[in-house]
Amino acid sequence: MADLPSLRKKIDSLDTTLINLLNERARVSLDIGNAKRQQDTAMDKKDVQVYMPSREKEIYDKRLNHGPLNDDSLQSIFREIMSASIALQTDVTVAYLGPPGTFSHQAAHECFGDSVLYVPQNQISDIIDAVEKGNTTYGLVPFENSTFGSVVETLDRAIHTSTRIRAETYLAVHQCLLSNSPLEKITKVYSHPQGLGQVQQWLSTHLPDAKRVSVKSTAQAAEMAAVEVGAAAVCSAICSELYGLDIVARDIEHGTSNTTRFLVLGKSSDKPTGNDHTMVRFTVDHRQPGALCDGLKVFKDYGLNLFKIDSRPSGIRPWHYVFFVECSGHADNDNVIQAIQDLNQFSVDVQVLGSFPNVRADL
Numbered sequence: 362m363a364d365l366p367s368l369r370k371k372i373d374s375l376d377t378t379l380i381n382l383l384n385e386r387a388r389v390s391l392d393i394g395n396a397k398r399q400q401d402t403a404m405d406k407k408d409v410q411v412y413m414p415s416r417e418k419e420i421y422d423k424r425l426n427h428g429p430l431n432d433d434s435l436q437s438i439f440r441e442i443m444s445a446s447i448a449l450q451t452d453v454t455v456a457y458l459g460p461p462g463t464f465s466h467q468a469a470h471e472c473f474g475d476s477v478l479y480v481p482q483n484q485i486s487d488i489i490d491a492v493e494k495g496n497t498t499y500g501l502v503p504f505e506n507s508t509f510g511s512v513v514e515t516l517d518r519a520i521h522t523s524t525r526i527r528a529e530t531y532l533a534v535h536q537c538l539l540s541n542s543p544l545e546k547i548t549k550v551y552s553h554p555q556g557l558g559q560v561q562q563w564l565s566t567h568l569p570d571a572k573r574v575s576v577k578s579t580a581q582a583a584e585m586a587a588v589e590v591g592a593a594a595v596c597s598a599i600c601s602e603l604y605g606l607d608i609v610a611r612d613i614e615h616g617t618s619n620t621t622r623f624l625v626l627g628k629s630s631d632k633p634t635g636n637d638h639t640m641v642r643f644t645v646d647h648r649q650p651g652a653l654c655d656g657l658k659v660f661k662d663y664g665l666n667l668f669k670i671d672s673r674p675s676g677i678r679p680w681h682y683v684f685f686v687e688c689s690g691h692a693d694n695d696n697v698i699q700a701i702q703d704l705n706q707f708s709v710d711v712q713v714l715g716s717f718p719n720v721r722a723d724l
């Protein structure tokens with residue numbers, strides 16, 4: 362084997378080649394950005410889409426990794442290459458549920474990397490407002506958790522939105538109990554309702570008498586617990602350093618594989634990849650017997666698989682609901698177009714909330 366100085370010389374030379382290649386790639390990315398702007402002259406320049414989940418999936422899927430780097434390491438490296446790439450094409454901002462240290466912050470970072478600007482928002486509806494008003498390029502919202510279910514704040518705001526889903530991303534969620542008081546002195550526990558829901562069994566066993574207080578986010582809970590004796594927060598371990606709190610207990614979520622699914626929102630969806638999902642929102646006239654059943658049957662008629670159904674009160678009158686349905690396919694696919702057309706016969710206010718590449722290997 363060669364000696365250390367000559368191996369390091371080899372690394373130096375490879376680094377120079379890598380930097381040159383990365384800059385060559387960056388120049389092509391700048392050209393892509395200009396081509397996108399020229400393609401759609403009618404579009405407000407601000408609205409040109411630089412984040413292309415369909416293209417990223419293609420890049421990740423076709424990469425032939427012969428090692429010794431493992432796939433996860435390579436994925437992280439490419440994540441940062443593409444983060445720098447989109448930031449070259451335009452100034453990208455991503456709104457997320459703040460303050461820093463929330464699981465949303467981590468999910469946004471895993472999706473967009475280091476080179477974009479993250480803008481914390483006080484509540485989920487503010488994220489959607491920011492995308493709608495054009496105050497941010499993209500927004501990331503929590504959609505559902507594998508343990509505690511749908512994030513109702515997201516659904517309720519999604520009843521009235523002109524934003525479109527552009528991508529989905531999943532994050533493994535490990536909840537911790539953070540406090541500057543020992544467990545036996547904790548009388549109050551702050552968290553987002555999802556955080557409290559995911560750890561309710563643990564709290565019932567270990568802190569049955571502590572008051573549970575819902576706040577706007579897990580990191581806000583940490584901020585509050587940091588200035589109150591006897592208070593704790595259910596949040597990410599990252600908040601320990603960020604807000605100066607001790608980790609009293611780790612991994613207190615119920616069950617295994619606690620995972621949260623997030624949606625990336627923008628002004629438009631991306632193009633089909635061949636493995637996409639579409640989210641549709643509609644209401645039915647419940648005085649018409651079988652209206653919901655007939656509405657759902659159209660998906661079967663066109664060979665579309667259904668993955669998720671949610672309903673939320675419409676806010677129009679009591680016992681009137683808005684339905685959210687997630688099906689296979691892309692809104693530009695013929696069978697999805699036809700299914701939506703038929704759905705209009707059985708329901709009102711049908712709205713496609715967006716199509717996005719499916720990133721789950723099991724679907």
Ligand SMILES: O=C(O)C(=O)C[C@]1(C(=O)O)C=C[C@@H](O)C=C1
Nearest residue numbers: 393411412413416417443446447
């Ligand atoms: O192909 C594009 O549309 C690009 O903008 C280039 C590029 C890349 O760097 O490869 C950049 C960001 C996108 O999310 C996907 C791909």
